[in-house]
Amino acid sequence: ISFIWRNTFAKIGEDWVFLALLGIIVAMFSYIMDYGIVMCNNARVWMYRDLTTHPFLQYLAWICLPVFLVLFSAGFVHILAPQAIGSGIPEMKTILRGVVLKEYLTFRTGVAKVVALTAALGSGMPLGKEGPLVHIASIVATLMSKMVTSFKGIYENESRNSEMLAAACAVGVSCNFGAPIGGVLFSIEVTSVYFAIRNYWRGFFSAVFGALMFRLMAYWFSNEDTLTAIFGTEYHVDFPYDPQELFIYALVGAFGGLSGAAFILFHRRYVLFMRKNKRISSFLQKNRFIYPGLMSLFITTLYFPLGLGQFLASTLSTRTQILHLFSNFTWVSDDLTVEQAEIVSHWVTESCSIFVNLSLYMLVTFFTTIWASTLPVPSGTVIPIFKMGAAFGRMIGEAMHLWFPEGVRIGGALSPILPGGYAIVGAAAFSAGLTHSISICVVISEMTGQIRHIIPVMIAVLVANAISTLLQPSLYDSIIMIKK
Template identity: 40%
Template sequence: MEPPSLEQEEEKVLVSKHSWQPCPKARRRLRGCMEVVKGLLFRVGEDWYFLFVLGVLMATISFMMDLIIFRLYEAHRWLYQEVGDYLVLKYLSWTIYPVALAAFSTGFANSITLHSGGSGIPELKTILSGVELEEYLAIKNFGAKVVGLTCTLSAGSTVFLGKLVSREFQQEFQHKAQRQGRSAPCPLHDKFKQNEMLVAAQAVGVATVFGAPISGVLFSIEVMSSHFAVRDYWRGFFAATCGAFMFRLLAVFNSEQETIAALFKSNLKIDFPFDLPETFFFVILGAICGAIACAYLFCQRWLLAAVRENRLTGRLLATECVLCCVCLSHSLHPCVPQCVFVSPGASVCLIHPSSHSKPLYTVLVVLLLASITFPPGLGQLMASRLSMKEHLISLFDNRSWFVLAQNASMATTQLGDPRGLWQEWCHPSATIFGTLVFFLLMKFWMLTLATTLPMPAGYFMPVFIYGAAIGRLQGEVLALLFPHGIRAEGAVYPIVPGGYALAGAAAFSGAVTYSLSTALLVCEATGHMAHVLPIMLAVLVANAITQKWQPSFYDGTIIVKKLPYLPRIRSRHIASYRVVVKEFMEQQVVAVAKGDGFEEVLAALNATTDKEYPVIESKESPMLVGTISRAKLVAFLQSHEHPQAPPGPPQEKYITFSIPLQPASTGTLGEDCAVEPIVLQLSPWTSLHQAHHLFELLKLQHIFVTHYGKLLRRAIEELAKEA
């Protein structure tokens, strides 16, 4: 008699397990069909489902944040108006409200995780370069970002920080989106796909803030990736389109708009917005924005480093450490990464970070900024009563403020009227040009100071507004010099100051972030495409100047924070192409042999703190056979007996680990540990530029240099640390 087949056995198990359910064969077939359908669907479009949910979810969160921020900001405005004409009460209501929100944002976010401060783009660039930053994309960091950023933005233009990640996208969205992108089960060899999903998730942030899916994708690629596969464009465009459409659709459902429209409405639709001779002025605007961007980037990087190094502010911003001493038995302590082997009775300090003094620094800085922007004081010369969005709407006005100020009465209008927002820039004791110049001078150092605040914030929107003010000033000056417009070919073309504001916003923000997609961003955000050519010219000129003299905002922050990020090769001199790997490779490399035992592995771990070690055939024959991680070497030591360890079980007074130890072994490294194969090797005569391209393209942290298979050195791993 033949034994029962596998299908018959499965049917028997199914019937015995669910004997009360009818039709076991039909249920089994139906389950099989559903599995086939599921496999086909996810084989065809697994990424599509994830990206669709990602875009819709992030748009919903962004819209809900906007609602809360609007209510909190309106509450501040109502409180300021309701206190009456009492100057002291007005000052207190103007300053205490943003101070309280900023202090709560700093305290709450840093109490959840120490990674929640700032914009996060430098850290995300580091992650996309192949470096693992622990817990940076964790769900708790996302929650801290959402709450902290909501409070930060509710403070309004007093603090002059934006929702767009310091790079333009809402950081929190990037964190959440990228966390989701990494949480999907993915093999190690598919790490490139993870990075592509992270870039797509980054694009959702811009799309859900500006409603600009195309420029959102391009901006995320420019800012986050040095190399990007064109075939993966669809991920970013699909997710960004879903997010942007959902974000604008929610505004319609909430009765904010009658239909889907541009986020920042402009009235620049005239038959001839500019003429060919006028492009010269846009080139000059690009040069001005590039020069100011260089000064801003230098001052921002210098101040950020000075605040960290100063004794007083450094103590306020430093992470306090709570130390507790623990006595351990002879074993490896898993909580102390720098300590490889702990002898019996050794005392180890476990560090628990805390940051109780950071809110105090935030309170002092925000109080200073709020006092300066107090409307009855200096704030009346900076349009401080306007929100961030109202700043942009007023600066993009196509009418000349100088002409309006001469022909219109200075009667006070409601702030909600977009056509009357320009009056916030007028003052009886100063002209339009004076208020714009004062705004630029004050906001230059105020924005620089605000970037040092240890709370969740976005820095792209402030530089976007600052650039719009630069362009507006030049447009008003040209409108004054050419009151009847520029005559060309027998026709007169009027000066449109709002067009210069668009070009200034794109040029300055593009110069600060090293991106060209800001030219398209302003067109998508305003729905105005007529000025795209002069805007692009201004952006190109500004980028050319800034990239020559200063690192970008994000690269500068990476330098100050000393993140492990591979810097760009700034020199393109012909001599740099003759530099080869053997001239700059790391000289000290600790390797382990396949025949090494406890003593040799312990010595290697104590010698360096590398996360990965090269494995050679033997000391006599240093043929590179692979690599092994530090964690595996630690596990190897945990499963072996120390040759000098005292006999008998450890005493009860010592703390034991919760991780069960394997039975003691006396095997060698090659016998007990799996060696990972080598992905890539370099020759000593590989050029500098070739090696740099490989590091960027493959997202590697080190590449071993071999000569006829023999291990020599390791290439440029320490270059980023030294930079």
């Protein structure tokens, strides 16, 4: 391959073709994994819903697939490559600072990560895939560059290598969020300390090919409009928000910062507690499948739709949940269309209003995400926290609507409250509190396909960042601290 490469692409511009291919390949991985995850999720809901009507059997049907998938995932990475466990962003941050992590960017680890990640997310655990995808993209980049340079002597140019890895991180985030620009910025923020503007275009170039591929695959295979906006929203109003609402947005941001910091603190405490407790940890070391088995059983039980799950919209996929939370209508309004009522029906129960439901949803998501992220499987945590933030924002937005049913007076006109806007702001604020990144506001604009709420989002993100930075290191730095 190297020979053909040198005589064709290397002459027009090795870099360009390399980056384009990198973007395309990672997008394909992302798409295929998404496909697998959706299939697993559908299977899980189908088994619960259509196989039987007896509650106990339904319970068995509900838990068996997730527990099996988590155990499979844990076993797979254990046998093939334990380096594939966890996120990937903290490790890439370390690598980009010049530390060499052994076996971290090998083919073996890549296979383990792809397969185990699909299984783990397919189980419906509250986990995300942004970190692992960064890892996968970095592995792809490394393997590709080895393939190209293997006949010319490995690691011809070490600085070149780290430029490639930086671009790979950008592609990873971009393909995950469907956000080419925000992805590049996010990856720079979370992995770099100093950044050379000279390398700026690499990430963009690669990400745009990734995004394009992602979009084309959505065209070809599922008629979905994935790329323009994964969580497409359309709020058509002249005044999407009122200056007076900005205080509330800032408060949402403050809360996002606080709970981001709380998450990081609890997560670290929990991990250190488990490790310190010699008896538990040595027991779990010997019986590697007990912890993932029990933990996934416990989490899945929590989400059982006939039990607590009815408050948690647990039959919906993560994507649908977020789409619902971002939806552009007021849930507590009296006149809902049929589709709107269908959406709300997932978020109320006979006994409880949406406020109780959403509070429970947040609380449970918070703790299950901490637990799930300690499972020995590939996992990210941004998306669950994002979900939690969206729920919080939706709650505040609906409450605002109840307080000001007519809307807020601005000049002469009344501008109505848009709860969906609050949900977006909340999601951004919580993610920012967790990752200490500002570029999440670009990511969320690209995700929702809208940029109208950019000022509230930025305010909330800045407040969340300030508070969270004051209280705790970022999640990634916290994980680096734990691993040291």
